[in-house]
Amino acid sequence: MAESQALFLTCRDSLVRYLAGAVGHGETARDLAQDVFVRVVAATRLPPTDPERRAWLFHVARNIAIDHLRRERHRRADALEAEPVAPAGSGPDTALMVKQALAWLDDLGRDVFLMREAAGLSYAEIAAACGLTPDAVRSRIHRARLQLREFLQQPIQTARARPLRTGLR
Amino acid sequence: MHDVISAFLDNEPFDAEEFSAALATPDGRQLLVDLVALRGVVQPALTAAATQPAASRRTHWLGVAAAVVMLAGGFALGQWAARGNSSSPETAVSATSAPEPTANYRFEPGVNWRETSSTGGH
Numbered sequence: 001m002a003e004s005q006a007l008f009l010t011c012r013d014s015l016v017r018y019l020a021g022a023v024g025h026g027e028t029a030r031d032l033a034q035d036v037f038v039r040v041v042a043a044t045r046l047p048p049t050d051p052e053r054r055a056w057l058f059h060v061a062r063n064i065a066i067d068h069l070r071r072e073r074h075r076r077a078d079a080l081e082a083e084p085v086a087p088a089g090s091g092p093d094t095a096l097m098v099k100q101a102l103a104w105l106d107d108l109g110r111d112v113f114l115m116r117e118a119a120g121l122s123y124a125e126i127a128a129a130c131g132l133t134p135d136a137v138r139s140r141i142h143r144a145r146l147q148l149r150e151f152l153q154q155p156i157q158t159a160r161a162r163p164l165r166t167g168l169r
Numbered sequence: 170m171h172d173v174i175s176a177f178l179d180n181e182p183f184d185a186e187e188f189s190a191a192l193a194t195p196d197g198r199q200l201l202v203d204l205v206a207l208r209g210v211v212q213p214a215l216t217a218a219a220t221q222p223a224a225s226r227r228t229h230w231l232g233v234a235a236a237v238v239m240l241a242g243g244f245a246l247g248q249w250a251a252r253g254n255s256s257s258p259e260t261a262v263s264a265t266s267a268p269e270p271t272a273n274y275r276f277e278p279g280v281n282w283r284e285t286s287s288t289g290g291h
Contacts, residue, residue: 021219138172165205
């Protein structure tokens with residue numbers, strides 16, 4: 001129980017960032033993070049090492065996000081709402097454009113990208129969380145980046161005009 | 170595929186020769202800079218999404234604000250109407266005069282009621 005809580009608290013911020021990117025809404029992400037917490041504390045046994053625990057935690061989170069998105073898609077289909085539209089590459093709200101661009105990615109591509117960019121997981125951890133090989137993760141992340149590069153041309157050009165940094169924040 | 174550039178950006182092991190070959194072309198160098206810029210675009214957006222305030226709370230406060238505006242508006246309208254009514258003499262007279270009775274009932278002692286003596290009473 002204490003180990004589970006410690007694991008959750010250690011990863012909570014990155015977990016919420018990943019979930020917010022996956023479901024596109026911060027408040028929903030925080031609610032889903034609570035669902036993850038319930039699952040984690042209910043687990044009878046945790047993986048032995050920290051990287052394995054992180055991978056397992058994000059595996060749980062991913063399943064919860066997938067369930068949520070599936071329900072949302074059913075709800076949208078019932079309400080005859082449109083599918084997300086590919087951003088045109090211009091517009092004042094970069095955060096909204098990023099959200100739309102992420103929604104345009106396939107689910108697995110979005111997950112591996114977010115686990116890296118939002119949560120800072122290594123390729124090996126992402127591979128364990130998503131049931132892939134590290135090489136497949138590397139390929140998937142790169143493909144997601146190429147797609148996002150296309151979608152976000154205008155903000156990227158704007159960002160290039162400012163000093164850049166390579167590291168994750 | 171140039172995914173070696175992603176591996177480099179993510180601090181993952183990569184093949185130096187492959188990376189060197191990727192950067193030997195203008196497209197590869199352009200891609201490297203674009204992906205660094207992409208990170209600069211995506212990271213703040215992800216942080217903003219994670220700290221986004223609750224829509225339900227916004228809706229709640231909007232509801233409260235709407236209720237306050239409606240109450241204040243209703244009160245002001247009532248005040249205005251009251252001032253308008255009190256300035257009219259005809260309305261003031263009709264407001265103070267009692268309405269005409271629709272029926273009269275008369276009760277007489279010994280007919281409609283009878284006084285009885287009680288112990289300790291009057």
